[in-house]
Amino acid sequence: CKYTFRHTAALPIGLFFLASIVNLASAFAIPPMTSTSNTNTSTGTSLASKADLTYVSPPASDAADQIHNPVTFPLFVYPDIEPYKSDLLDVGDGHQLYYEECGNPNGVPAIFLHGGPGAGCGPDSRTFFDPDFYKIIIFDQRGSGRSIPNASDDLQGSLVGNTTPHLVEDIETLRKACDVDQWGVVLGGSWGSTLALAYAQAHPDKVKCILLRGVFLFTTDEVDYLFSNGGTFGQNPAAWESYCQYIEDTSPDWSRERTNLLGAYWDRLQSEDVATREAAAAAFVGYELSISKAFIDPAIIEKYLGTPSVLIPFAVMEVHYMLNAGFMKRGQLLDNVQCMADHKHRVSIVHGRADYVCQPQAAWRLAKALKQAGCPDEDVELEFVAGAGHSDSELGLRDGMVRATDRFRDVLK
DSSP states (O other): OOOOOOOOOOOOOOOSSTHHHHHHHHHHTOOOOOSOOEEETTTTEEEEOOOOOTTOOOOOOOTTOTTTSOOOOSOOOOOOOOOSEEEEEEEETTEEEEEEEEEOTTSEEEEEEOSTTTTOOOGGGGTTSOTTTEEEEEEOOTTSTTSBSOTTTOHHHHHTTOSHHHHHHHHHHHHHHTTOSSEEEEEEETHHHHHHHHHHHHSGGGEEEEEEESOOOOOHHHHHHHHTSOGGGGTOHHHHHHHHHHHHHHOSOHHHHTTOHHHHHHHHHTOSOHHHHHHHHHHHHHHHHTTSSSSOOHHHHHHHHTOHHHHHHHHHHHHHHHHTGGGSOTTHHHHTTHHHHHTTOEEEEEEETTOSSSOHHHHHHHHHHHHHTTOOGGGEEEEEETTOOSOTTSHHHHHHHHHHHHHHHHHHO
């Protein structure tokens, strides 16, 4: 493959599952943090909040200051571009999805599926594709970002019809609205990888190539590892204990709630009390922020924990899906890989070796299952990136993702 070397200034740090929060924050142009918290008592809506760091563990040391002086890679993301079209798409159930079309209007269609669920897209989402070759489409999923309703404005409305099968069909509705016959590339990271697989298996004839970052198969062991049984304690003990401590400190019955931490967070995220909802969102998202990158920037955590309008949708949607097994049959995504092999999908996987949110074993299991189903070795590429965590803001992951979409150009020409 012929690669283009791009030497550009580092883009703003993202997070995720939380990588997309930063994208969404950029899209909403979040102002600098204020030191006060005010609540509109007539609406119960938070007007401004100081970051609640009470249940956020401190990051590991970074004596080399790699937060501000990261290592360099030969390939970086493409420069940010402005969309040539943006609109709202009515998909039913009271939802209107915000979407953008960018790049080459006559190019090969590529779609970006954000993480979370609930994180939303932003300018960074456009930069993993060559804008001269691809017609790039990004959108905010139900209840997220600039889609209507947003969970921070209408919690109950945002949850109506908010399931994986609904989101899969939303992608189909968007495909038709954008006059796309077949997606050249479907790119999904973290929860986005889950949705990408679910879509490819439901509509295998509408997909050519798939790029996955930070694979999450929504198996029971993955959910329990991250949110229920303390699997992250091994590498991130302070973060796990802080995640639990918030529930213990606010629990009327800790002996019961300790056995269902996701349920306990859900109860607080649905509270009528604004302060309770915001505190639960800060503790929940702060936990993931604390384990999502190899080098954690405390300033980023403080900035985004102080923006409930971004964090509450993320926390609400993620817990909603985790409590409901992703609205999929147990083992569904691995059980259904045969249709991907039958339709000759080309799959590239980029996964951080030090990903503590989505374990590398998920990427390994998926790659093996695809090959066992009959995908040729050259059609399944798995790259573990040394020193990289989970966030698609990490330069090693960005490098791997751009190399993959560049390689796909040769397949799609």
